[in-house]
Amino acid sequence: MKPEEVKSVFHDALDQVTPVARSTTDDIVVHGRRKVRWRRTLTAGVTAAVVGIGVVGVAVAMPTAPPPAPAGEAASENATTGECAPVSGVAPGEPDPVAKMYQDALVAEAAEYSFLLPEYFLGDPRHDMPAEGFVYDPAACGYVLDTVAGFEGGHQTDMLAAFVAVYDPAEGDVADRMAGIAGCGEIDGECEWAQDAPEDRPRLLVDEVRRIQVDEDEGEPQPIDFRATLTALEDGTILHIEVSPQFGEGFEIGLDHTQLTAMLAAIPVGEEAPELPGIPGSENPDDETRLIELFLSATVAEIPGAELSDTDITFEDTGEDGIRVASTTLTVDGGEVVEIDLWSAPIDAPGDGGATEEPARHYAFCDAVPGTECVFTAIDDMTAGIHKTVPGDATELSAWRFRVDTAYNYGVIVRYADASGTPPIDFAQLDAIVDQLK
Amino acid sequence: MTPELEAEFRDYVAARRESLHRMAYLLCGDWHRAEDAVQTSLVKLYAAWNRTRRETAGAYVRRIITNTLIDDSRRGWFRRERVTLAPPESPVETGHDDRLTALSALSALPPRQRAVLVLRFWEDLSVVETARILRCSTGNVKSQTARGLEALRRRYTSESLTGAVR
Numbered sequence: 001m002k003p004e005e006v007k008s009v010f011h012d013a014l015d016q017v018t019p020v021a022r023s024t025t026d027d028i029v030v031h032g033r034r035k036v037r038w039r040r041t042l043t044a045g046v047t048a049a050v051v052g053i054g055v056v057g058v059a060v061a062m063p064t065a066p067p068p069a070p071a072g073e074a075a076s077e078n079a080t081t082g083e084c085a086p087v088s089g090v091a092p093g094e095p096d097p098v099a100k101m102y103q104d105a106l107v108a109e110a111a112e113y114s115f116l117l118p119e120y121f122l123g124d125p126r127h128d129m130p131a132e133g134f135v136y137d138p139a140a141c142g143y144v145l146d147t148v149a150g151f152e153g154g155h156q157t158d159m160l161a162a163f164v165a166v167y168d169p170a171e172g173d174v175a176d177r178m179a180g181i182a183g184c185g186e187i188d189g190e191c192e193w194a195q196d197a198p199e200d201r202p203r204l205l206v207d208e209v210r211r212i213q214v215d216e217d218e219g220e221p222q223p224i225d226f227r228a229t230l231t232a233l234e235d236g237t238i239l240h241i242e243v244s245p246q247f248g249e250g251f252e253i254g255l256d257h258t259q260l261t262a263m264l265a266a267i268p269v270g271e272e273a274p275e276l277p278g279i280p281g282s283e284n285p286d287d288e289t290r291l292i293e294l295f296l297s298a299t300v301a302e303i304p305g306a307e308l309s310d311t312d313i314t315f316e317d318t319g320e321d322g323i324r325v326a327s328t329t330l331t332v333d334g335g336e337v338v339e340i341d342l343w344s345a346p347i348d349a350p351g352d353g354g355a356t357e358e359p360a361r362h363y364a365f366c367d368a369v370p371g372t373e374c375v376f377t378a379i380d381d382m383t384a385g386i387h388k389t390v391p392g393d394a395t396e397l398s399a400w401r402f403r404v405d406t407a408y409n410y411g412v413i414v415r416y417a418d419a420s421g422t423p424p425i426d427f428a429q430l431d432a433i434v435d436q437l438k
Numbered sequence: 439m440t441p442e443l444e445a446e447f448r449d450y451v452a453a454r455r456e457s458l459h460r461m462a463y464l465l466c467g468d469w470h471r472a473e474d475a476v477q478t479s480l481v482k483l484y485a486a487w488n489r490t491r492r493e494t495a496g497a498y499v500r501r502i503i504t505n506t507l508i509d510d511s512r513r514g515w516f517r518r519e520r521v522t523l524a525p526p527e528s529p530v531e532t533g534h535d536d537r538l539t540a541l542s543a544l545s546a547l548p549p550r551q552r553a554v555l556v557l558r559f560w561e562d563l564s565v566v567e568t569a570r571i572l573r574c575s576t577g578n579v580k581s582q583t584a585r586g587l588e589a590l591r592r593r594y595t596s597e598s599l600t601g602a603v604r
Binding site for chain 2: 001002003006007009010012013014015016017019021022023025027028029031032033368369370392393
């Protein structure tokens with residue numbers, strides 16, 4: 001499809017419809033003002049709460065205005081965008097070993113106080129959080145983590161909204177920067193410098209109350225306790241952790257300043273980060289190589305007379321949900337050329353529904369193309385199978401295995417490469433291939 | 439924010455909101471989700487207005503909208519809901535006009551591919567600008583573009599076979 005044809009698709013999709021907004025510009029400005037007030041961006045560039053329009057908002061902490069322009073060796077500035085950038089040199093969106101190192105260290109230390117920072121809370125859209133856990137935020141000039149977490153064995157109401165940041169060194173007096181970040185002088189609460197902290201590594205302890213509109217339907221904003229600890233390193237790096245009860249008024253903060261200080265101290269700023277073990281969500285390289293070898297050998301074994309055009313294939317990351325695809329072609333007995341793909345994808349929350357039809361159909365993309373026929377088979381408690389037929393000039397056949405025991409979904413797909421019709425490979429052969437991918 | 443800046447912000451919202459709403463709709467196919475994403479982005483823009491260069495405000499808002507909608511679409515909870523609910527725009531169920539066919543074709547694209555196509559061919563952004571918004575490499579944008587175009591082509595081929603001839 002050509003670009004101009006894509007534009008035509010977009011025009012068709014929008015044809016004869018006019019978006020009607022449910023809220024006005026005034027609504028946006030009112031919420032914007034509230035957001036500014038909560039975050040106190042005009043005075044400090046700190047953290048506060050977020051409430052969306054038309055949805056139930058939840059108090060969470062986020063970084064806002066960036067600290068003063070970065071300087072020193074710990075940060076660099078993107079010449080094109082003017083934004084800060086991590087010295088790790090990792091491109092935006094790519095896995096960052098420094099972020100992973102920070103997160104692992106913080107999670108481990110927090111667990112010492114039974115404060116669990118589970119992965120599944122990182123990036124919960126209901127809380128307007130970044131999806132990646134600890135990430136480098138160029139607008140904040142630092143690594144930030146914004147999450148909600150609970151205490152081991154605790155009740156849901158014990159949960160805390162937690163914001164953690166490691167701000168790059170910047171120009172200016174570090175104590176002034178810390179006070180600015182905390183909003184000292186502006187807050188309804190206390191800022192206190194720890195007396196036992198070294199002179200070149202000050203520590204600021206903050207306890208305050210913020211009035212936050214947790215629920216748009218609740219009327220008046222609620223007073224919510226916030227506790228924050230900020231520490232500075234000798235190079236001007238500032239570490240910041242802030243917690244508040246996730247469920248607002250009346251709930252206690254189950255962490256004291258000593259514990260918050262220990263969590264910040266655990267973050268290994270300046271240490272060399274270990275290499276990441278491959279792309280998250282995919283098998284490690286050895287497993288991938290083995291999987292492709294199994295796929296190729298099974299293909300040759302199950303399709304008599306088939307000749308593979310290329311056996312030196314690798315997985316290609318689709319960029320979507322960890323789905324990886326390896327493709328090759330084979331020439332069958334009649335001389336026709338058939339494309340054959342191996343799809344591999346990790347299964348989210350494999351224990352949620354078992355090897356049942358609904359998730360199996362989802363992972364086989366049964367609803368992606370109208371007219372697709374999917375036949376489900378419950379193979380055992382842990383494995384489900386799908387036979388899929390996608391109509392088209394070149395009919396596409398595929399066999400899928402949805403395995404909750406390994407939390408992986410595999411599919412073997414065939415279609416004619418340059419001809420119309422149904423490829424001369426049946427589901428029994430595809431089943432035999434996909435069943436060997438273990 | 440000063441009254442002058444706020445007035446400037448209001449003008450910006452008045453001028454851009456509808457087009458942002460359309461872009462968001464193309465990204466997700468749902469007017470309510472689209473509006474929520476646009477509102478969220480504009481509220482954030484308000485908070486950042488006094489430190490946002492006007493020439494980059496559009497990119498800032500697009501980035502928030504796009505990533506909000508992609509993140510939503512990629513959540514397990516959202517996907518599970520989609521699995522059990524047939525898209526209301528399905529041409530097979532409800533008819534075969536161009537609009538429904540287009541919506542159905544777009545709904546079949548993975549969210550990131552869809553976003554790449556919308557940013558490149560609806561918003562007319564360059565590969566570099568698209569990569570910056572999606573926080574990915576230019577190579578990734580190119581490959582996603584190729585895959586998205588191919589997926590759309592296949593989808594339309596399939597639509598033709600099921601009666602939605604364009």
